[in-house]
Amino acid sequence: MTEKKIAGVTAVIPTLQKNKEILTKLIEALERDTAVTEILLIDNSLIGFKHSSSKLTVITPEENLFVNPSWxxxxxxxxxxxxxxxxxxxxxxxNYCGDVASSMSSEMGIVGVNGMGIEPLPETFCHPQKENIYLEPTNFMDDYYGIAMFFFKEAYNRIPDEIKIVYGDSWIFTHCQRMKRQNYRICGCTIYHYGSLSSSQIEFNPIAKVDAKIYKKLTVKWYHRLFSYEEIWDCHKYRLLGMTLKIKKKKPWGKRYA
Incomplete structure (x- = not known):
């Protein structure tokens, strides 16, 4: 049986360099991953970053681009x-990227993280144990879906420039749904997550609020504001005469591993 050839992967990492130790460890893991052929670090801290990785290209813009324009x-x-x-x-x-890429095909949509596999970063900063990764179809994004997303370039829909920090993952996810591309989540493994090092900062909250208004304006039709229903990963959302009601599901959608 012929072994499946793994397509090359470009890792794109926007950063404000709030924790260089974690960032360095991530880059070193990507350097060892043979499926990753290039690492593009978008240095929104504007201070520069040096590392010996032959795969690494550091892009330092003139000003902070924020997450979505960096993507x-x-x-x-x-x-x-x-x-x-x-x-x-x-x-x-x-070899996380290689394992995910080997399970992908070009007709897929977005392949993101299963939030049930996220664990806090241990004090030792060790790597999670390697497990058997597999992809599972999903029609929902949970809270952690966007911390690592894979896709073929042809599936990507450019995020509007005016949406800076949040809803970028929602934008590309729902675009693939409209294009009849099935989205997936990555199961069978653990990722250690320190917590948002940029978008959670207080100074960015006003930008996130503006992003939410713009995203709603671009995606919610006027008649949906009169009445609409949407099921998302953790709740049922109803809109009625401009008001939104969320009813939480009894159990969080999804399972850790099957």
Missing amino acids: NLGVAKAKTEIVALLNDDIILPE
């Missing part, structure tokens, strides 16, 4: 078929 830039510059958008605050199992 757009990274995808545009990527030279490979598959792109991975990665948080700068995660520690991955060894």
